[in-house]
Every structure is written in structure tokens, then in C-alpha cells.
Amino acid sequence: MPTKKIKFIAGFAVIIVCLLVLVVSSSQKMAMYYFTVTALEAREVDFVGKHIKLAGKVVPGSIEKTDGGRTVVFQVWEPLSNPEGTFSDKRSVRYSGVIPDTFRDESDVVLEGKMGADGVFTAETLLAKCPSKYQSQSFEDMKKAHGQTSDY
Amino acid sequence: MLAQLGNFVLWLAVFTSVFATIMAIFAGRTRRLDLTLSAERAVYATFGLCLTAMGILEYLFVTDSFNVFYVATHSSRDLPTIYKFTAVWSGMQGSLLLWAFVLSGFACFAALKTRAFRGPLASYATSIMSFTQVFFLLLIGVHENPFELLPNMPPDGSGMNPLLVHPAMAIHPPMLYLGYVGFIVPYAFAMAALLSKQLDEEWIRTTRRWTIVPWFFLGTGQLLGGKWAYVVLGWGGYWGWDPVENAALLPWLTGTAFLHSVMIQEKKSMLKVWNMALIILTFTLCIYGTFLTRSGVVSSVHAFAQSPIGPWFGAFVALIVVFSAALLSLRLDILKSKTQYESPISREGGFLLNNLLFLTATFAVFWGVMFPVISEAVTGEKITVSAPYFNAVMVPIGLLLLLLTGVGPLLAWRKTSGKSLQKHFTGSGLFGLLCGIVLAIWGVRDIYALLSFVFSGFVTATIVSEFHRGAKARGSSAGESYFQALINLTSRNRRRYGGYIVHFGIVLLFIGFTGNAFNKDSEIELEYMQSASIGPYTLTYEGVSETVNPLTADIVAQLGVYKDENRLGTMWPHQKVYYKRQDQQRTTEVAIRSNLREDLYVMYQGIDSRDGKEVALFHFYLNPLVMWVWIGAWVLTAGTIVVMWPNPRDQERRRRALGLPESQEAVA
Numbered sequence: 001m002p003t004k005k006i007k008f009i010a011g012f013a014v015i016i017v018c019l020l021v022l023v024v025s026s027s028q029k030m031a032m033y034y035f036t037v038t039a040l041e042a043r044e045v046d047f048v049g050k051h052i053k054l055a056g057k058v059v060p061g062s063i064e065k066t067d068g069g070r071t072v073v074f075q076v077w078e079p080l081s082n083p084e085g086t087f088s089d090k091r092s093v094r095y096s097g098v099i100p101d102t103f104r105d106e107s108d109v110v111l112e113g114k115m116g117a118d119g120v121f122t123a124e125t126l127l128a129k130c131p132s133k134y135q136s137q138s139f140e141d142m143k144k145a146h147g148q149t150s151d152y
Numbered sequence: 153m154l155a156q157l158g159n160f161v162l163w164l165a166v167f168t169s170v171f172a173t174i175m176a177i178f179a180g181r182t183r184r185l186d187l188t189l190s191a192e193r194a195v196y197a198t199f200g201l202c203l204t205a206m207g208i209l210e211y212l213f214v215t216d217s218f219n220v221f222y223v224a225t226h227s228s229r230d231l232p233t234i235y236k237f238t239a240v241w242s243g244m245q246g247s248l249l250l251w252a253f254v255l256s257g258f259a260c261f262a263a264l265k266t267r268a269f270r271g272p273l274a275s276y277a278t279s280i281m282s283f284t285q286v287f288f289l290l291l292i293g294v295h296e297n298p299f300e301l302l303p304n305m306p307p308d309g310s311g312m313n314p315l316l317v318h319p320a321m322a323i324h325p326p327m328l329y330l331g332y333v334g335f336i337v338p339y340a341f342a343m344a345a346l347l348s349k350q351l352d353e354e355w356i357r358t359t360r361r362w363t364i365v366p367w368f369f370l371g372t373g374q375l376l377g378g379k380w381a382y383v384v385l386g387w388g389g390y391w392g393w394d395p396v397e398n399a400a401l402l403p404w405l406t407g408t409a410f411l412h413s414v415m416i417q418e419k420k421s422m423l424k425v426w427n428m429a430l431i432i433l434t435f436t437l438c439i440y441g442t443f444l445t446r447s448g449v450v451s452s453v454h455a456f457a458q459s460p461i462g463p464w465f466g467a468f469v470a471l472i473v474v475f476s477a478a479l480l481s482l483r484l485d486i487l488k489s490k491t492q493y494e495s496p497i498s499r500e501g502g503f504l505l506n507n508l509l510f511l512t513a514t515f516a517v518f519w520g521v522m523f524p525v526i527s528e529a530v531t532g533e534k535i536t537v538s539a540p541y542f543n544a545v546m547v548p549i550g551l552l553l554l555l556l557t558g559v560g561p562l563l564a565w566r567k568t569s570g571k572s573l574q575k576h577f578t579g580s581g582l583f584g585l586l587c588g589i590v591l592a593i594w595g596v597r598d599i600y601a602l603l604s605f606v607f608s609g610f611v612t613a614t615i616v617s618e619f620h621r622g623a624k625a626r627g628s629s630a631g632e633s634y635f636q637a638l639i640n641l642t643s644r645n646r647r648r649y650g651g652y653i654v655h656f657g658i659v660l661l662f663i664g665f666t667g668n669a670f671n672k673d674s675e676i677e678l679e680y681m682q683s684a685s686i687g688p689y690t691l692t693y694e695g696v697s698e699t700v701n702p703l704t705a706d707i708v709a710q711l712g713v714y715k716d717e718n719r720l721g722t723m724w725p726h727q728k729v730y731y732k733r734q735d736q737q738r739t740t741e742v743a744i745r746s747n748l749r750e751d752l753y754v755m756y757q758g759i760d761s762r763d764g765k766e767v768a769l770f771h772f773y774l775n776p777l778v779m780w781v782w783i784g785a786w787v788l789t790a791g792t793i794v795v796m797w798p799n800p801r802d803q804e805r806r807r808r809a810l811g812l813p814e815s816q817e818a819v820a
Contacts (some may be wrong), residue, residue, distance in 0.1 A: 004513050019512040030541040034534040
């Protein structure tokens with residue numbers, strides 16, 4: 001192999017290694033644990049005071065605006081995958097900041113923040129996914145609603 | 153009735169595309185003209201049928217045919233007609249149909265364009281495109297049929313999500329699809345080249361333009377999505393490194409790498425395997441992006457319906473990877489290139505570095521998106537990364553790419569002498585540094601921002617000097633005026649100078665992105681006629697009013713904007729309540745005052761009381777340089793049009809290369 005080619009490959013290899021180190025080290029430095037409501041339940045003790053992500057569904061009727069409307073306190077839970085359709089335990093959340101339009105009862109939310117020693121999760125960011133009326137309404141549901149009745 | 157017809161047409165299209173696939177494979181193997189022709193006709197028929205299906209669905213939407221389940225769940229009587237039209241692709245079923253329709257359009261256009269040189273290459277490409285068409289149409293027919301009927305007609309549909317009722321959102325999905333789907337053309341021709349062993353540069357010449365088109369649409373689609381997020385979602389930004397955004401970015405990155413490295417193959421017959429790998433990767437990422445958004449593998453804020461089609465897409469991605477990799481490895485020995493690199497400081501070296509950086513960027517984004525999945529598989533715990541990770545990695549890579557944008561095009565092929573480097577880069581380099589020094593004195597301290605401005609200045613200077621030198625040389629040799637020479641220069645070398653314009657658009661985008669380093673925001677509570685400041689602006693709260701419209705109740709806050717005691721104008725951030733909807737959905741409508749320097753972006757969050765006094769709640773953002781992102785997008789568009797504009801001389805050269813008779817126009 002000509003030395004020119006070796007130099008060439010070595011040069012590129014150095015660049016690639018540097019860039020990969022950048023990618024991997026940044027991802028480790030900035031990684032955040034991601035829990036669902038139930039998963040956090042089990043690991044709660046280990047994660048008090050640590051920066052984590054928490055995903056769940058807003059408990060209907062639990063949203064309360066306090067502190068003049070800028071802060072919301074609400075609860076999240078998640079549907080358990082069992083035939084009875086029951087939900088997990090609830091977790092209280094406090095959040096101050098811009099409240100997205102999509103945040104309301106039954107929204108899927110992803111929160112970033114810290115677990116307090118009191119069991120309340122203080123969120124710094126709140127992302128909410130619409131509980132789309134149409135998506136929760138399945139074809140079967142609609143067939144039931146508009147099928148048997150023949151008033152129109 | 154019409155819905156049944158739509159369904160029938162859909163299945164007929166499945167049939168014609170299966171037929172086209174089989175005929176095209178046999179045509180490729182036997183080179184028989186009759187088979188080739190019948191494959192072509194089947195492709196045209198598929199396009200006609202998809203067009204009809206799309207037309208029927210549009211008609212069903214526009215005529216409020218709520219007995220169709222998909223229409224009932226995605227439209228409503230009160231939706232303006234234009235949005236009924238675009239509501240077709242606001243859900244899964246319709247977007248898949250749009251996808252299939254766009255695909256059939258590309259396949260049809262490709263068949264029309266390749267009539268001049270029918271042969272195994274074109275035939276195999278047709279078979280690949282038709283096979284993909286079969287996959288999509290079957291998926292629609294079996295799993296996501298938009299023509300499914302309800303037994304009875306509901307009185308009204310449940311409507312489109314108000315957040316989606318926005319012009320940018322109406323054209324954003326079709327743009328993205330034109331991008332995603334369009335990459336099938338270069339992919340199909342690459343695979344056809346492997347299948348037919350016609351591995352000269354013919355497939356690259358055929359598909360070069362085809363790559364720029366989807367590349368452009370994919371980029372524009374993302375920018376439109378960003379614009380929508382900025383104006384509608386109201387969190388003050390346009391890009392959040394959400395998995396769905398990243399999914400669209402991935403094929404764009406590899407596609408950009410491909411667009412560049414393909415030039416080495418054209419000029420030097422090198423990198424043949426690499427280019428194949430790149431186009432395979434790009435198309436795979438296009439399908440993977442769809443898989444990602446539809447399968448629920450990673451959680452995203454985008455409200456896409458998850459559906460059982462996730463595994464189908466997963467299987468399809470796997471099929472593409474296995475098929476393409478197997479085919480590529482079978483042909484490896486024919487793809488060996490004979491030419492060697494001479495020097496790293498050359499155009500080739502620049503392109504290689506460009507590819508390296510784009511692929512690292514792709515890997516970094518992919519790594520970030522898949523991090524939760526990977527970590528869960530390895531450690532059993534789900535660990536995520538978000539915007540800080542992406543910024544930490546992508547900003548340095550982006551800056552290196554920006555620098556390379558200036559350096560690369562000025563390097564000579566094979567090797568560049570020190571003298572020529574000095575000649576080309578002294579002036580531009582000094583100009584960039586000067587920009588940096590001025591800004592540093594002016595108070596810019598962020599190191600990445602300074603680098604970005606220095607590089608932007610440098611790249612702009614290189615582009616301007618390229619145009620200037622070209623025009624001066626042409627002007628003196630052809631005796632044209634400077635301006636005339638500039639125009640002729642560009643129109644005679646569209647790829648080169650159009651490329652520079654695209655690069656300049658990229659520079660402007662970077663300038664806009666850099667503005668993020670200086671964003672400010674604050675939460676403000678104001679009593680009536682009270683003021684607050686952000687940056688150079690002072691805003692005075694002048695009351696709130698409510699108006700009731702047919703669809704919404706608008707709660708409008710009024711703010712007077714002042715700068716140095718002068719009133720600049722009034723801003724009306726407001727909230728809309730869709731009071732007729734069951735869920736009483738609210739949307740926040742931000743007010744934005746843009747100029748070239750910065751955007752003043754104001755959000756109204758409602759009224760509250762403080763110790764018995766009424767206060768209005770606002771969120772103010774000051775986002776510098778955002779306007780340059782949109783200007784950059786327009787420049788990018790202009791540059792792409794220059795590159796794409798058909799050049800009669802190119803076509804003539806190509807016809808001659810293929811041994812075809814000269815066209816009438818050229819003779820005349």
C-alpha cells in the first residue's frame with residue numbers, strides 16, 4: 001500500500017474517531033432516565049432529586065391552576081394493560097411555564113424534571129399530545145354509535 | 153356508492169402494479185419490446201387509477217360524505233372548503249393514499265422520460281418502483297382503507313384538529329412526501345444498474361436531477377414544518393429535535409452527501425460502491441422515517457396515530473436492506489474503481505470530508521433518536537437524550553460543514569497548489585475574520601456564534617468572488633457587459649452557479665440558526681396600562697376584548713409596542729376557543745413582529761387576579777435573526793430552480809452520447 005494512501009486513511013480515521021467520541025460522550029453526559037408512572041413507582045427511592053423524564057396520561061379533572069394561573073398542579077397515571085382497563089396509581093405533578101394548547105384531561109404528557117422527597121414531581125418542561133377525539137374513537141365505536149340507530 | 157368505487161379503483165391499482173412489476177422484470181431479463189411496453193402501460197394505468205382514487209377521496213371530503221369513516225373522523229361541515237381539500241392528508245389513511253399517489257406519479261414520469269432509451273436499466277427500475285407501489289397499495293387496501301363505510305351517516309364529522317388548520321400545515325405533508333417518495337427514483341435506478349450490470353455512469357446521469365428534486369422537497373417540507381411550529385405551536389422555536397423531525401432530517405443528510413459524492417463518480421469514476429451504499433441508505437431512511445412515526449417505537453409529541461402497520465414498515469425496511477446489500481455484494485467486483493486519490497487537498501478530498509461529516513451527523517441524529525431503544529435493549533433501562541445532546545453534537549459538525557461549503561468548491565480536482573489556495577482564500581478568509589472581529593468588538597461573546605459568523609462571512613465572500621471572477625473573465629472575452637456576463641455565466645453553468653446560490657441559502661440558514669444563541673424570553677404579568685421591556689422594546693398592555701365568531705370565540709389582548717419612546721405599532725396576541733367543539737379546544741395565536749434583526753414574539757396566556765387586581769399574563773420572546781431562516785429558504789429554492797432548469801445543450805449532449813438522432817429544435 002502506498003504511503004500516501006495510508007496517510008489518507010489515517011487522517012480520515014482520526015477525524016472519524018474524534019467525531020464518534022464527541023457523539024458518544026455527549027450522549028452519555030446528557031442522558032436522562034425515562035420512566036412511565038408505574039416504572040417510577042418501583043424505582044422512586046433511587047431517583048429523588050435526579051433529573052428524569054416521566055410519561056403518563058393526565059387524570060381527568062385533576063388539573064388545577066394555582067399561583068395565579070401560571071402554575072398547574074395535576075396528576076398523571078397510565079392505563080394498565082389488563083382486561084379490566086384499570087389505571088395505575090396517580091402521581092402528582094407541579095409545573096410552571098407555558099402551557100401548550102394540547103394539554104388537558106387525558107392528554108399524553110412527557111415531563112422533564114425532578115422527583116421531590118414529598119413524592120411530587122416538579123416539571124420544568126411539559127410536552128402534551130392531544131387526546132384526539134377521532135383517534136380514540138375507533139371504527140367499531142362509530143359503527144355502534146351510528147349503526148343501529150336509524151333516525152336519519 | 154362513490155366510496156365503493158374508490159375501493160374498487162384502489163384494488164384495480166394493486167392489480168396493475170403487480171402486473172407492472174412482473175412484466176418489467178421479464179422485460180428486463182428478455183429485453184422484449186412488447187413486455188417493456190405492457191409494463192409501461194401498466195405504470196400509466198396505475199397512475200391513472202391512483203389519481204382517480206385520490207380524486208374520489210377529495211370529492212368525498214369536499215361534499216361532506218360523512219358516511220365514510222375517514223371523512224367523518226377528519227372533517228366537518230364548518231371547515232372552510234380549502235381545508236376540506238387538505239384534510240384528506242391529515243390522517244393516516246389519506247396520507248398513505250397520497251404517498252401511493254405521489255409514488256405512482258414519479259413512476260409514471262420516469263417511464264415517460266425513459267422511453268427514449270428503453271432497456272434493462274429502465275425496465276428493472278420500473279419493477280422496483282412498481283413493487284414498492286404494490287406494498288403501499290396493499291397496506292392501504294388491507295389495513296388503512298380510507299373508503300371504509302359507516303352503516304349510517306352521522307350528522308356531522310368530528311372535524312380537523314384546529315392546530316392543523318394553517319396554510320403551512322396544508323402543504324407541509326405533501327412537500328415532505330414528494331421528498332420521501334421521490335428518493336425512490338434514484339434508488340430504483342441504482343438497483344436497476346446492479347441488476348442489469350449496466351454499471352457505467354448512465355444511472356447516475358439519469359437520476360442526478362431526480363435526486364435534487366426530492367432533496368429540495370424534503371428540505372422545504374421541513375422548513376415549512378418549522379414555520380408552522382413557530383407560528384402555531386407557540387413555544388417560541390421552530391425546531392425541537394423531536395424524533396419525527398429527526399426522522400425527516402436523516403434522509404436529507406444522507407441525500408445531501410449523495411448529491412455531492414455523485415460528482416466524484418461522474419468526473420472520476422470513483423466511489424461507485426460508496427454511492428450505491430449512500431442511495432440505499434437514503435431510501436432506507438425514508439421508509440424508516442415513516443416506520444418511526446407510525447409505529448410508536450419512540451415517543452414523540454407529534455400526534456400521529458399508531459397503528460398495526462408499524463411491523464409492516466419494519467419488515468419492509470428489513471427487506472430493502474437485505475435485498476440491496478445482497479445485490480451490492482454480488483456486484484462488488486465490477487464496481488472496483490481504477491482511479492486513485494492524489495492529494496487530500498483536492499476537490500475529491502473536500503467531497504470525502506463532506507461525506508464524512510454528513511454521515512457522522514446522520515449517525516449522531518440516529519444515535520440520539522434510537523438511544524432510548526438501544527439503552528433499553530442493553531441495560532434494561534430507558535434512557536433518553538434531548539435537545540441539549542443534539543445541539544452539543546450537531547453545532548460543531550454543522551460549523552465544520554459550513555466552513556467546508558466555502559473551501560470545497562474552490563479546490564481543484566486531483567490536487568490544489570499552495571499558490572492557488574493563497575490566491576483563492578486570502579481575501580475571503582480575511583473578510584470572514586473581519587466579520588468576526590467587528591462582532592466581537594460589538595459584544596458577541598458566544599464562541600460558536602462567532603465562529604458561525606466568521607464562516608458565514610468567509611463562505612459568502614468566496615461565493616461572491618466566484619461570481620465576480622467568472623463574470624469579469626466572461627465579460628472581457630465575450631465582450632459582454634458585467635451584468636450580462638453574470639446572467640450568461642449562470643445560465644450556461646447552471647449546476648455550478650445554481651449550486652453556489654444554494655450554498656448561499658445555506659449560509660443564510662446558518663445565520664438564522666445562530667440567532668438561537670441570543671434568544672431571550674420572560675414571563676410577564678401586566679396590569680392595565682402597565683409596561684414591561686424585553687431587549688430594546690417596551691410593551692404596554694392596553695386591555696383585552698372578546699369577539700364571538702361562527703367557529704371561535706377570540707380573546708384578544710392588545711399591546712402597544714414602543715422603542716425609544718416611539719410607538720412602533722400594536723400587537724394582538726390572542727386565544728381562540730373552539731366553543732362548538734365538544735372538547736372546547738383552545739389555541740394560542742401568537743403575535744409576531746419581524747424584522748431582519750429580530751422577531752418580537754408575544755404570547756397571551758389569559759387573565760388572572762393578584763391581590764384583587766386583574767393582571768394579564770404574557771410570555772415575551774426576543775428571537776434574533778429568525779427572518780434569515782425564511783429568507784435562506786427562499787434563496788435555497790431559487791438556487792435549486794437554477795440547478796434544475798432544463799438546459800437544452802445538456803439534453804442535446806446526452807442524446808448524442810446515446811447515439812440518438814438530434815432533436816428537431818437543435819437542428820433548427
